[in-house]
Amino acid sequence: WLAEMSGTVLAQSLDGTNMLRLHFNWVNGNGDGTLKDPWLWFYVKNIGLVFLLILPAVRHAGTRQRWLFGGGAALWLLAEFVVFQPNNYDNNKLLFITHALGCMLAAQLLADWAKRLRTPALRAAVIAVCCFVGMFGSVLTVGRELVSDYQQWDASDIALADYISENAESDALFLTSDSHLTPVFALAGRRIVCGSSSWVYFHGMDYGAEYAAVQALYETPDEDTLQTWGVDYVVFDGSALARFDTDEDWYAERFPVWYEDTGCRIYKTAAA
Numbered sequence: 001w002l003a004e005m006s007g008t009v010l011a012q013s014l015d016g017t018n019m020l021r022l023h024f025n026w027v028n029g030n031g032d033g034t035l036k037d038p039w040l041w042f043y044v045k046n047i048g049l050v051f052l053l054i055l056p057a058v059r060h061a062g063t064r065q066r067w068l069f070g071g072g073a074a075l076w077l078l079a080e081f082v083v084f085q086p087n088n089y090d091n092n093k094l095l096f097i098t099h100a101l102g103c104m105l106a107a108q109l110l111a112d113w114a115k116r117l118r119t120p121a122l123r124a125a126v127i128a129v130c131c132f133v134g135m136f137g138s139v140l141t142v143g144r145e146l147v148s149d150y151q152q153w154d155a156s157d158i159a160l161a162d163y164i165s166e167n168a169e170s171d172a173l174f175l176t177s178d179s180h181l182t183p184v185f186a187l188a189g190r191r192i193v194c195g196s197s198s199w200v201y202f203h204g205m206d207y208g209a210e211y212a213a214v215q216a217l218y219e220t221p222d223e224d225t226l227q228t229w230g231v232d233y234v235v236f237d238g239s240a241l242a243r244f245d246t247d248e249d250w251y252a253e254r255f256p257v258w259y260e261d262t263g264c265r266i267y268k269t270a271a272a
Contacts, residue, residue: 023083026091049134050106057105072101152181156261161187163259172232175217177239218244226269237264
């Protein structure tokens with residue numbers, strides 16, 4: 001593992017910093033060395049009841065439970081001072097483990113406290129309040145998704161993907177926008193010139209040249225660039241039109257329309 005990772009994890013510098021580096025207080029910063037919130041209030045605001053109860057919960061827990069949470073606490077301490085990838089926010093993968101273990105201890109503490117209440121109605125009320133405080137933020141998140149009107153793909157995207165799957169060469173290269181939801185890649189599984197920078201770019205793959213090629217082929221296309229990259233099909237859909245100042249007329253004058261519906265046109269280039 002060290003032999004494989006020494007050239008990437010230990011010495012990655014896409015943005016001038018290493019993937020593995022010291023960084024205090026996770027994402028509670030403004031980028032200029034100042035904190036968004038006081039350290040303690042940041043965690044109270046983001047973790048809530050579990051954070052407030054964690055010390056009494058650890059004291060209340062049994063020895064085995066303490067040792068189990070100790071592993072999570074060690075992860076939290078490590079994630080609070082060390083970042084393991086260019087994107088600081090991705091340390092949340094480690095913090096989730098600590099939070100899950102903390103939830104177990106806090107729940108046990110609250111359950112044992114509730115047992116001491118003699119009145120069933122009072123016990124139910126206390127448990128209800130704790131559940132509300134502990135989970136209302138998650139309920140709001142689910143509620144937001146229930147009333148949202150966005151979707152990953154619509155019927156035209158499915159039809160496009162089916163057509164590509166049935167009619168395009170298995171190794172064909174498509175020019176699309178860099179959206180990670182493009183049906184060409186996400187549904188039909190065909191190669192595209194450049195994908196979204198939200199993913200592997202932050203783990204060491206610099207594909208600035210590919211993105212520059214996409215932008216050039218959409219906005220200032222020419223035969224040489226098209227042949228250099230070996231593009232077989234050029235997609236003009238809502239995503240491409242929204243992201244680039246496209247010059248579709250250049251393609252319409254030179255290549256046949258291979259696929260067309262109300263929201264998308266695909267040109268088959270001479271390289272195909």
